[in-house]
Amino acid sequence: MSLEILPVRGVGEIVPGTDLALVLAEAAATAGTPLADADCLVVTQKVVSKAEGRLVPLDPDDRAARAALVEAESARIVRRRGDLIISETRHGFICANAGIDLSNVEAGTAALLPLDSDRSARRIRDALRGRFGVDTAVVISDTFGRPWRRGLTDVAIGVAGLAAVLDLRDTPDAGGRTLAVTEIAIADEVASAAELVMGKAAGIPAAIVRGLDPAWRRESSVDELIRPPAEDLFR
Amino acid sequence: MSLEILPVRGVGEIVPGTDLALVLAEAAATAGTPLADADCLVVTQKVVSKAEGRLVPLDPDDRAARAALVEAESARIVRRRGDLIISETRHGFICANAGIDLSNVEAGTAALLPLDSDRSARRIRDALRGRFGVDTAVVISDTFGRPWRRGLTDVAIGVAGLAAVLDLRDTPDAGGRTLAVTEIAIADEVASAAELVMGKAAGIPAAIVRGLDPAWRRESSVDELIRPPAEDLFR
Numbered sequence: 001m002s003l004e005i006l007p008v009r010g011v012g013e014i015v016p017g018t019d020l021a022l023v024l025a026e027a028a029a030t031a032g033t034p035l036a037d038a039d040c041l042v043v044t045q046k047v048v049s050k051a052e053g054r055l056v057p058l059d060p061d062d063r064a065a066r067a068a069l070v071e072a073e074s075a076r077i078v079r080r081r082g083d084l085i086i087s088e089t090r091h092g093f094i095c096a097n098a099g100i101d102l103s104n105v106e107a108g109t110a111a112l113l114p115l116d117s118d119r120s121a122r123r124i125r126d127a128l129r130g131r132f133g134v135d136t137a138v139v140i141s142d143t144f145g146r147p148w149r150r151g152l153t154d155v156a157i158g159v160a161g162l163a164a165v166l167d168l169r170d171t172p173d174a175g176g177r178t179l180a181v182t183e184i185a186i187a188d189e190v191a192s193a194a195e196l197v198m199g200k201a202a203g204i205p206a207a208i209v210r211g212l213d214p215a216w217r218r219e220s221s222v223d224e225l226i227r228p229p230a231e232d233l234f235r
Numbered sequence: 236m237s238l239e240i241l242p243v244r245g246v247g248e249i250v251p252g253t254d255l256a257l258v259l260a261e262a263a264a265t266a267g268t269p270l271a272d273a274d275c276l277v278v279t280q281k282v283v284s285k286a287e288g289r290l291v292p293l294d295p296d297d298r299a300a301r302a303a304l305v306e307a308e309s310a311r312i313v314r315r316r317g318d319l320i321i322s323e324t325r326h327g328f329i330c331a332n333a334g335i336d337l338s339n340v341e342a343g344t345a346a347l348l349p350l351d352s353d354r355s356a357r358r359i360r361d362a363l364r365g366r367f368g369v370d371t372a373v374v375i376s377d378t379f380g381r382p383w384r385r386g387l388t389d390v391a392i393g394v395a396g397l398a399a400v401l402d403l404r405d406t407p408d409a410g411g412r413t414l415a416v417t418e419i420a421i422a423d424e425v426a427s428a429a430e431l432v433m434g435k436a437a438g439i440p441a442a443i444v445r446g447l448d449p450a451w452r453r454e455s456s457v458d459e460l461i462r463p464p465a466e467d468l469f470r
Contacts, residue, residue, distance in 0.1 A: 003432055005238040079468040086468060094383040143419075147382055147469035148329040150462045151400040151420025153427070155384070165386040184378075184430070185386025192388070193428035195419070196447065197238055212431065227385045233314040233321060234382035234469055 001211060006033045007197040008041075008206040016053035021127035024206050025134075033208060035128060037135045038217070040162055040209040042194035045142040046104055047205040048120045048158075049111040058110040060102050073098035073112055078235065089113060092226040093157060094235075095144045104203070114140065117158030118221050125160040137161035137217060141191035147234065154195035156187035156222055163187070163216045164224035185225060186216055236446060241268045242432040243276075243441040251288035256362030259441050260369075268443060270363060272370045273452070275397055275444040277429035280377040281339055282440040283355045283393075284346040293345040295337050308333035308347060313470065324348060327461040328392060329470075330379045339438070349375065352393030353456050360395040372396035372452060376426035382469065389430035391422035391457055398422070398451045399459035420460060421451055 011027045014020070024043065028035050035041060049055070058069060063083055071077070074087035078094055088094045091113065099113040114120045121138040128136045140158030156164060164187040194207035229235055246262045249255070259278065263270050270276060284290070293304060298318055306312070309322035313329055323329045326348065334348040349355045356373040363371045375393030380386075391399060399422040429442035464470055 001432055002242060003238075003240040003428070005240070005428070007237060081468060148462055148467060149390070149420065149423065149460050150466075151418045151423065151460060153420050153423050183386045185384065185388050186431070188384065188386065188388050189427040189431050192424040193238070193240070193431060196421070196424050196428060197236055199448075213434075225384050225386060227383055231385075232383060233316060 001213060003193070003209060003211040005193055005197050006031075006208040006210065007204045008033075008208060009204055011047075011203075011205050014047040014050040014205065016050065016055065018051040019127070020047065020051045021124045021131065024124075025128060025132050027206075028208060035132065035134045035136050035208065036210070038137075038210075038212070038214060039134070040137040040139060040190055040212055041124070041128070041206060042139045042141050042191055042209060043121075043124065043206045044198065045099070045113060045117070045140055045157055046101055046111055048114050048117070048140050049101070050105070052114055052120065054112040054114060055105065055109050056112060057108055058102070059108060060110075066097075069110065070098045070100060073100060091117065091157070092223070093144070095142075099142060099157075113142070113157065118160065118223075119158075121158035121160035135161070137212075139187050139190050139194075141194060143195070153188075154191040156191045156225060159187045159220050159222050159224075161217060162190070162212070162220060163218055164220045164222055166216060187220075187222070187225065236448060238428070238447065239443075239445040240428055240432050241266075241443040241445065242439045243268075243443060244439055246282075246438075246440050249282045249285040249440065251285065251290065253286040254362070255282065255286045256359045256366065259359075260363060260367050262441075263443060270367065270369045270371050270443065271445070273372075273445075273447070273449060274369070275372040275374060275425055275447055276359070276363070276441060277374045277376050277426055277444060278356075278359065278441045279433065280334070280348060280352070280375055280392055281336055281346055283349050283352070283375050284336070285340070287349055287355065289347040289349060290340065290344050291347060292343055293337070294343060295345075301332075304345065305333045305335060308335060326352065326392070327458070328379075330377075334377060334392075348377070348392065353395065353458075354393075356393035356395035370396070372447075374422050374425050374429075376429060378430070388423075389426040391420075391426045391460060394422045394455050394457050394459075396452060397425070397447070397455065398453055399455045399457055401451060422455075422457070422460065
């Protein structure tokens with residue numbers, strides 16, 4: 001098994017109401033890499049939010065308005081330092097500024113997270129199947145920071161048709177012993193892999209991950225990736 | 236730019252003193268995917284630790300001995316719950332059980348982290364260049380958990396010849412505004428991408444990531460990925 005990660009280039013401006021499945025499938029086909037069965041299409045949160053009209057006016061220099069918006073989009077504030085707010089969103093994601101995005105959107109506008117990013121993923125997956133007859137998994141990705149390590153990585157905020165977490169409990173290791181490492185966050189690793197070909201400045205909003213283990217194909221939800229508070233030592 | 240991620244199969248048993256650069260380069264060549272200039276070779280911590288003889292006897296059922304070993308390998312305990320210890324290693328990594336590994340090593344043996352995993356990466360990189368004339372970046376990867384999100388992902392614990400963190404400050408976004416997202420943890424994303432073809436149970440200890448942006452090639456260190464305590468809200 002080897003993987004290919006193909007950027008989806010040539011995607012035009014995404015506005016509220018854009019048919020994302022159509023636009024991304026056509027761009028991929030035009031680029032000579034049409035979507036195929038068993039591919040995973042990774043789509044960045046920003047274009048999903050734009051297509052779904054999750055845009056609100058915000059003056060980026062108005063710090064109070066910005067903080068108020070972050071609070072309105074948060075279920076709970078986790079930490080605060082200066083203008084930085086780490087909060088838990090209604091989806092259960094813990095991230096900076098409730099995932100609100102100011103870059104790569106029109107000046108004076110902020111993009112909020114999709115209301116239900118699993119549903120966003122499912123909708124794209126269903127449209128690709130219905131319209132183009134391809135059985136393609138979909139991951140919605142976003143760029144999050146993390147404690148302890150510098151730099152951001154892309155993670156999954158919505159999943160359809162791919163295991164979000166792979167459970168290896170009771171799997172023997174190469175030496176026949178049970179694996180100590182039991183759960184791999186496949187969907188997060190797929191999102192990170194896709195980020196490597198997208199580039200923050202290049203305006204590439206999606207990538208195709210081709211060659212994933214077919215055993216990982218199943219219905220799932222990003223909820224699998226949310227650690228229950230009782231298990232979490234760092235809330 | 237598209238990426239290929241190629242598993243390095245057919246690697247035999249790694250023991251203390253194994254010449255990893257030689258063994259991995261030969262396995263890649265035998266598999267029909269010889270290492271090439273500008274590739275990044277991702278090598279799992281476990282085989283690096285084995286080759287470097289970072290093995291100690293440990294009865295996995297002796298909980299007290301295990302805890303004592305974790306404490307000995309830790310610079311600081313961060314959290315403790317039952318048998319689980321989250322600690323900071325001397326390298327500055329915060330992870331479970333000081334990164335000590337019990338699976339995929341001989342029964343009764345534990346693998347400690349390499350003493351200096353950047354040096355491990357550099358040594359492999361230098362040997363590949365000296366022996367095979369290829370200018371290949373090297374990432375040493377390990378499987379870490381993280382707060383808030385379930386499932387583990389592979390991250391970089393050693394880097395040579397590839398930016399660990401990509402600094403995008405002052406880079407304009409597609410709309411000409413400065414990017415809010417400024418630092419991308421390239422080496423961690425590369426480690427996660429490679430994990431997708433390695434599989435915990437399959438005994439594939441390395442993968443080639445081919446097609447990374449040439450602008451990311453430079454000397455670096457995993458230290459770039461360690462968030463200074465003063466910046467960290469979760470220590």
